Amino acid sequence: MTNTKQRNKHVSISINRRRWLKFKGLKRGYYSFITIVAVYGISFLLPVLINSKALVVQYKGEYYFPAILDLIPGASSYYPGTKFGQNVPGEANYRNLKKEWESGTDNWLVMPFYPYNPYEDITTEGNKMYEAPSRNHWLGTDNTGRDVFARLFYAFNISISFALILTLINYLLGITIGGAMGYFGGKFDLLTQRVIEIWSSLPMLFVIIIMSSILRPSFFLLIFIYTMVNWIFLTYYMRAEFYREKAKDYVSAAISMGQRSHIIIFRHILPNSLVPVITYFPFSVVGGIAMLVGLDYLGFGLPPPTPSWGQMLAVGLENITKWWMVFSPISAQFLTLMGIVFIGEGIREAFDPKVYSRLR
Amino acid sequence: MSRHPVVDVRGLKVHFPIYGGVISKKVGTVKAVDGVSFSIGKREIVGLVGESGCGKTTVGRAMINILHHVAPDVEIGGRILYHFEDEVVDFATLSPRETRKYRSRVQMIFQDPYASLNPRMTVSQIVEEPLKLHTDMSEPDRRNYVIDLLGKVGLQAVHAERFPHEFSGGQRQRVGIARALATNPDLIICDEPVSALDVSIQAQVINLMMDLQKEFDVSFLFIAHDLSVVEHISDSIAVMYLGNLMEFGPSNQVYHHPQHPYSKALLSAVPIPDPNQKNRERIVLEGDVPTPIDKPSGCSFRTRCPIVEAICSEDVPELETHDPDHWVACPIVKKTNEVKSNEIQ
Numbered sequence: 002m003t004n005t006k007q008r009n010k011h012v013s014i015s016i017n018r019r020r021w022l023k024f025k026g027l028k029r030g031y032y033s034f035i036t037i038v039a040v041y042g043i044s045f046l047l048p049v050l051i052n053s054k055a056l057v058v059q060y061k062g063e064y065y066f067p068a069i070l071d072l073i074p075g076a077s078s079y080y081p082g083t084k085f086g087q088n089v090p091g092e093a094n095y096r097n098l099k100k101e102w103e104s105g106t107d108n109w110l111v112m113p114f115y116p117y118n119p120y121e122d123i124t125t126e127g128n129k130m131y132e133a134p135s136r137n138h139w140l141g142t143d144n145t146g147r148d149v150f151a152r153l154f155y156a157f158n159i160s161i162s163f164a165l166i167l168t169l170i171n172y173l174l175g176i177t178i179g180g181a182m183g184y185f186g187g188k189f190d191l192l193t194q195r196v197i198e199i200w201s202s203l204p205m206l207f208v209i210i211i212m213s214s215i216l217r218p219s220f221f222l223l224i225f226i227y228t229m230v231n232w233i234f235l236t237y238y239m240r241a242e243f244y245r246e247k248a249k250d251y252v253s254a255a256i257s258m259g260q261r262s263h264i265i266i267f268r269h270i271l272p273n274s275l276v277p278v279i280t281y282f283p284f285s286v287v288g289g290i291a292m293l294v295g296l297d298y299l300g301f302g303l304p305p306p307t308p309s310w311g312q313m314l315a316v317g318l319e320n321i322t323k324w325w326m327v328f329s330p331i332s333a334q335f336l337t338l339m340g341i342v343f344i345g346e347g348i349r350e351a352f353d354p355k356v357y358s359r360l361r
Numbered sequence: 362m363s364r365h366p367v368v369d370v371r372g373l374k375v376h377f378p379i380y381g382g383v384i385s386k387k388v389g390t391v392k393a394v395d396g397v398s399f400s401i402g403k404r405e406i407v408g409l410v411g412e413s414g415c416g417k418t419t420v421g422r423a424m425i426n427i428l429h430h431v432a433p434d435v436e437i438g439g440r441i442l443y444h445f446e447d448e449v450v451d452f453a454t455l456s457p458r459e460t461r462k463y464r465s466r467v468q469m470i471f472q473d474p475y476a477s478l479n480p481r482m483t484v485s486q487i488v489e490e491p492l493k494l495h496t497d498m499s500e501p502d503r504r505n506y507v508i509d510l511l512g513k514v515g516l517q518a519v520h521a522e523r524f525p526h527e528f529s530g531g532q533r534q535r536v537g538i539a540r541a542l543a544t545n546p547d548l549i550i551c552d553e554p555v556s557a558l559d560v561s562i563q564a565q566v567i568n569l570m571m572d573l574q575k576e577f578d579v580s581f582l583f584i585a586h587d588l589s590v591v592e593h594i595s596d597s598i599a600v601m602y603l604g605n606l607m608e609f610g611p612s613n614q615v616y617h618h619p620q621h622p623y624s625k626a627l628l629s630a631v632p633i634p635d636p637n638q639k640n641r642e643r644i645v646l647e648g649d650v651p652t653p654i655d656k657p658s659g660c661s662f663r664t665r666c667p668i669v670e671a672i673c674s675e676d677v678p679e680l681e682t683h684d685p686d687h688w689v690a691c692p693i694v695k696k697t698n699e700v701k702s703n704e705i706q
């Protein structure tokens with residue numbers, strides 16, 4: 002009786018599910034994963050959290066939602082000040098409106114949680130450049146009077162997005178080309194290897210610097226340039242993995258039953274070849290972030306006024322006495338990279354078939 | 362040779378070129394299989410024995426035409442004639458693509474049960490795959506048939522949704538057997554199917570295979586390096602050495618009256634359970650097996666042969682009839698036989 006019960010209770014788990022359970026058990030990596038994913042998810046809502054535009058404006062019986070419109074790509078959230086009876090050139094200044102409407106009007110508005118945006122020069126409101134952290138500006142202001150706290154968070158979103166897109170494109174290219182080299186072997190492999198050797202012997206840092214000084218760097222141009230350098234690395238792994246896996250008997254079995262090549266590649270070999278590239282994924286993201294910071298720092302990165310840790314760091318190091326300008330980007334970068342490295346460590350361990358391989 | 366052969370292998374050669382140097386010049390050839398002929402009849406079990414490295418697996422892989430996959434420039438010579446119901450097909454000249462439609466007719470059971478099952482697929486997915494390819498069964502039919510097959514190989518329905526890593530070596534090999542049987546093939550090549558298993562399980566698995574062989578009316582090429590196992594189960598035995606067949610004949614003939622000096626040596630190494638037979642002559646071969654890259658001229662066994670003579674280095678000896686159906690490739694054995702029969706006359 003108990004025997005049959007036990008047998009029915011047996012739950013089969015796939016390798017991947019077992020790895021996920023193991024990863025969940027590794028607290029440091031798992032909590033870092035939750036935190037980074039959560040913060041990154043929330044960072045897409047930044048326009049309604051950290052923004053100088055109002056969430057809701059009620060003016061003369063009508064409602065406006067400028068900050069929320071910022072969430073929708075392509076939608077225009079621009080309202081001239083005159084629309085709300087404000088005597089300013091250009092866009093409305095909602096923080097001032099709020100003060101003006103505090104008494105004696107039916108109009109009202111709700112500001113976001115942190116009412117400054119990363120691009121606006123707030124020296125017009127009596128603030129100074131390089132203002133130390135205060136109740137209004139939690140991490141002070143920078144060399145052109147922009148709020149550091151706001152810039153820090155927008156830069157987080159941009160950095161991670163940049164690194165993720167970069168890594169995904171690299172992976173796509175590296176897995177496809179490396180996998181094809183390993184699977185087809187022979188002349189194709191030989192030829193591609195020689196091309197890769199020539200390609201990888203180009204001094205890429207200089208190529209990047211030259212290219213970004215000729216062309217106006219943009220988010221996608223930078224991704225394109227980095228991809229040209231980075232996809233090569235993965236082909237080495239994938240080529241070796243495919244070479245090893247395709248010689249295994251389960252692939253021979255699939256061939257001997259007449260399975261088609263694309264199914265053998267995608268269903269049999271690929272899922273069994275991804276371990277090194279998955280464990281490498283977080284470190285590749287770390288590399289992408291660090292690279293962007295480096296180029297921004299040198300001034301070859303994203304064009305100003307894009308919020309970026311590298312640019313903030315450069316400004317900070319020019320004015321080393323303004324500690325918040327140095328401290329903020331470094332801590333942000335440190336915490337982010339550390340979190341991702343913890344994730345990487347957790348994944349690596351979850352994929353390790355050995356049970357006790359952790360240094361304690 | 363046999364009257365109703367499923368497959369007729371004639372002068373099979375498998376040579377792997379070796380490349381070296383900066384510009385990948387061909388620097389040599391591994392003559393893994395160098396002229397092998399035998400045939401397997403309907404419902405027959407042929408045992409293929411020989412030391413490790415002599416080319417048994419390569420013969421098996423050539424017979425299912427999957428060598429190109431790992432070695433794209435492999436050179437295959439000779440003929441591998443399959444006699445399917447209505448046509449005769451030569452796998453030695455067919456490209457892998459052309460072979461596809463005949464694949465369901467010949468299957469293989471692999472040596473290493475840990476590498477031969479895809480770790481990402483459940484047992485039912487593994488056994489179902491050939492059915493998807495070669496039958497137009499509906500999904501529920503396939504499922505039922507898979508459960509059926511699992512039952513036949515001694516597994517239960519609850520095992521169907523499990524992954525290979527949850528099984529022992531013996532159970533995995535049973536899954537491999539079920540997969541090979543799924544398309545109801547004419548021939549299954551069993552490449553040392555039990556040599557990776559615990560000794561206690563080997564007999565179980567072999568007995569299971571024998572039962573299934575009768576039930577499914579299938580022929581076996583049973584590759585092994587253990588002569589006593591092969592003698593027990595097979596109808597004929599082929600003895601292989603360094604890419605060549607030395608002897609081929611009915612099982613009890615080869616086992617009890619081996620003619621070729623290499624077969625004799627192999628047999629003398631088989632442990633005998635009967636202590637009274639201890640006085641049996643024990644032949645210990647001297648020297649090492651030469652490499653298949655640089656084979657000796659003439660008979661490949663001559664460097665270690667106890668009865669070697671000058672003619673042995675001249676031509677590669679052909680398999681010749683010793684008795685009807687009993688073939689030996691040795692010029693010395695041939696000579697002594699001729700002398701004997703002349704004396705009788």
Ligand SMILES: Nc1ncnc2c1ncn2[C@@H]1O[C@H](COP(=O)(O)OP(=O)(O)O)[C@@H](O)[C@H]1O
Pocket residue numbers: 377391392393411412413414415416417418419420431432653
């Ligand atoms: N793909 C290959 N490339 C080069 N040599 C090979 C290849 N496959 C097998 N060989 C060689 O062929 C010979 C026979 O190997 P194999 O058929 O595996 O022997 P067995 O199964 O009898 O142990 C060995 O010397 C082996 O090194």
Ligand SMILES: [Mg+2]
Pocket residue numbers: 414417418419472553
């Ligand atoms: Mg072998």
